[in-house]
Amino acid sequence: MKRPKLCGLLLIPLCATAAAAEQGFPNVKVDFLADARVTLSEGEPSWFNDWLGKGRYGGTHWAGDSIEKLRLAEVSAVARAEINWDLSAFVHAKFDPEQNKPVDLVEAYLKYKPAPSSAFAYEARLGLMFPHISRENTGFAWTSPYTITPSAINSWVGEEVRALAAEGKVTHHSGAHSLSLTAAIFGFNDPAGTLLAFRGWALNDYKVGAFSQLPLADLPSIGADSDFLNKQPLWVHPINEVDGRPGYYASLDWDYAGQYKAGAFYYDNRGDPEVIKRKQYGWDTRFWNFYVEAEPIEGLTLLSQYMVGSTLMGRQQYGGMYPVDVDFEAVFALASQQFGRNRLSVRYDWFATDDNTFVLEDNNNEWGHAWTVALSREFRERDQLTLEYLRLDSWRAARKDIGYAADQAQTTIQLSYRLRF
Secondary structure, eight states: OHHHHHHHHHHHHHHHHHHHHHTTOSEEEEEEEEEEEEEEEESSOBGGGTSOBSBSSOOOSSSOOOEEEEEEEEEEEEEEEEOSSSEEEEEEEEEOTTOSSSSEEEEEEEEEOOOOSSSEEEEEEEEEEOOTTOSSOOSGGGOOSSOSSOOHHHHHHHHHOOEEEEEEEEEEEETTEEEEEEEEEEESOTTTTHHHHHTOOOBOOOOOOTTOOEEOOOOTTTSTTOOOSSOOOSEEOSSOOOSSOOEEEEEEEEEETTTEEEEEEEEEOOOOTTOEETTEEOOEEEEEEEEEEEOOSTTEEEEEEEEEEEEEESOOOTTSOOSEEEEEEEEEEEEEEEETTEEEEEEEEEEEEEEOSOTTTSOOOEEEEEEEEEEEEEETTTEEEEEEEEEEEEEEGGGGGGTOOSEEEEEEEEEEEEEEO
16 A cells, blocks of 8 residues: 555656656756956065965065056856756856866855745755855856955955855745845854964955865964964865864845845854864854945945954863954945946945954954945946956054064055956
8 A cells, every 4th residue: 555655756756857847947057257357466465475465466575566467367157057946056166366276166056946925935055155144246156246356254255154054044025025034054164264363354356166275374373383283284275174063154134125135144163173184173263244235226335244253263271262262353335336337336344353362472463444446337238347446454463473564555456357158
């Protein structure tokens, strides 16, 4: 009696697959993005060159003279597959000169989103993904429609915050209002916080790949002469599982008619700071992210995000102190006005880190601010030409350990042509 029921159950996915095939599924589409740039940068050398500069590009090593260069900043491939009406797959891979792998994976996940049958809508994602933190990087291949360079907050998200996650979301619609609750359990993000502690904040449009490492400056506190029992290498692999403990994040988002939005997001990787594996420490990193967004008149976008959190690592010592214990904070406000195919965007950033332990031996205190102005124009529906001016002023005590003044000013002018094909 049980065998016919079992056979019937086994036939369900086969019938679903056959029905999907009749509807033209799976439907696969692959798009590419190429970003070519002319850059003029001056000031401290970039952190990508193992220094403590705050930008993706910087000046020469000692004089701080300007560097002009024509670059291929990025080539991304984004594949979307509609498996059936409810299930889809997303894969994003990229190449760029700063990446230490020829091609690396940015995101890869399955998404389940059935059509809503009531005031409630449901969706779920499973795989490697960006949590929904950035309000800027809403464009193709996790780019920003407003500027070339995202804010300090979202630059760090691109560098270190990625999750191998199981995520669920429920949204309730009531008239023009909608309220969404998102929650996830994740792993493979234990080293997140390393850059914020040892390098500090930065402003750049780099998106770390799943298998790539990011450089750290050769500071006395983490170099060959450091006091760590297990040396911190001069690199970090952010997408890595170290302690075997899952983390979680959750968010609450409100939307009114797509015109006014606000939300709160909490992240805790539940890292064990005393565990080290594959030369990477677990970092106990947690933060809040808040945002407000408005479009009060046609074409005008007003946007602000605020992030506050802490990160610590190492074996707890006498008095309950950890070798590294850093609080971090950043905020930005952006205004962007669209005029037909043209857009003008202005953003102000402020950021800081506060070191709580062993400041004489390893000073990770910093503060800084930045202005970004960008003018862009769309060509066809896919291509974009953007001229951006970025001015960074920051103070970081650790610069003195590698022969620089603690106060540094950096300026970068970029002309970017993003071609989609």
